[in-house]
Amino acid sequence: MGDLYALDFDGVLCDSCGESSLSAVKAAKVRWPGLFDGVDSALEEWIVDQMHIVRPVVETGYENLLLVRLLLESRMPSIRKSSVAEGLTVDVILESWSKIKPVIMEAWNEDRDALVDLFGKVRDEWMDKDLTTWMGANRFYPGVSDALRFASSRVYIVTTKQSRFADALLRELAGVTIPSERIYGLGTGPKVEVLKLLQNKPEHQGLTLHFVEDRLATLKNVIKEPELNKWNLYLGNWGYNTEKERAEAAGIPRIQVIELSTFSSKLK
Incomplete structure (x- = not known):
């Protein structure tokens, strides 16, 4: 048949990991602008590299934003709003993401729907402004x-x-x-x-x-x-x-x- x-x-x-990681960094800067003061391109590149390793835990796109912030807080103790990122490694994220996610959502007072909307909006804007580069970040x-x-x-x-x-x-x-x-x-x-x-x-x-x-x-x-x-x-x-x-x-x-x-x- x-x-x-x-x-x-x-x-x-x-x-799509390259594109989703770059979009997540863009969206995280919109969502938490204060946290990215003093973040240089080298640290951003480190975050995107780490995102390729932790990507298996992501079920829905907005989680990329949470991971970007978590990785940033793991490198910059001064900006931490919770103790979750303390001593955090990519191995711990891979093992325990389902437990970590609700804790940080509550600690950071985040709303799932708002993050979904923001992630979509940032991608739309990137596509509208520069479709070639957005496409090129996917394969x-x-x-x-x-x-x-x-x-x-x-x-x-x-x-x-x-x-x-x-x-x-x-x-x-x-x-x-x-x-x-x-x-x-x-x-x-x-x-x-x-x-x-x-x-x-x-x-x-x-x-x-x-x-x-x-x-x-x-x-x-x-x-x-x-x-x-x-x-x-x-x-x-x-x-x-x-x-x-x-x-x-x-x-x-x-x-x-x-x-x-x-x-x-x-x-x-």
Whole structure:
């Protein structure tokens, strides 16, 4: 009958870590201008470098802002508003982000929706002013653009990125047009609910279902839902995950850990 692929975007199709880290620094300067007094370009570059290491913990874009501030506070004790950043290392962030995040949100008196809006606004402004540079800070993984262009399967994007950014990158950078009704972005509900919606569409009955992700936690959430037992689950080993997570995934029967080349050939 054919195949349906539900694909995560960041870390599966697109390496957006450069752009999201730079956008997060820009947004953090808007949100907490006082904290960036005296921050030189060398320290900003250090933060962006560290962001590449801690990127696996990010589920939704606004968390990049929190990580930027946390990394800044770890280097500049004088600006700390809480003790969370004291002695903090990237290893601790990778291990304990789910515990750290609510603590700093409360300590810094931050609102999730406000940070989501700010992050989107800063990206929009960057795109409006200088689309070429914004695009250039992103890259599609090798072979992915062609695989999408020539895909014989039915392809959906299921992402926590705001849909307009995923759409712009697909069109402008990858040269691929995916109809907007096939892009489920931030605000369309949890990924498990989107997968339920997709599998229940009348036109999808009889299709073999595949979900490709780079976050192990997301795949584990799918496994918890008996209703989603029909989905074949894949962890992309080229994405934003750690060696420890890949080893754990390899021990879970439902999950296949796959290479980028295997993924591209499956799509075609």
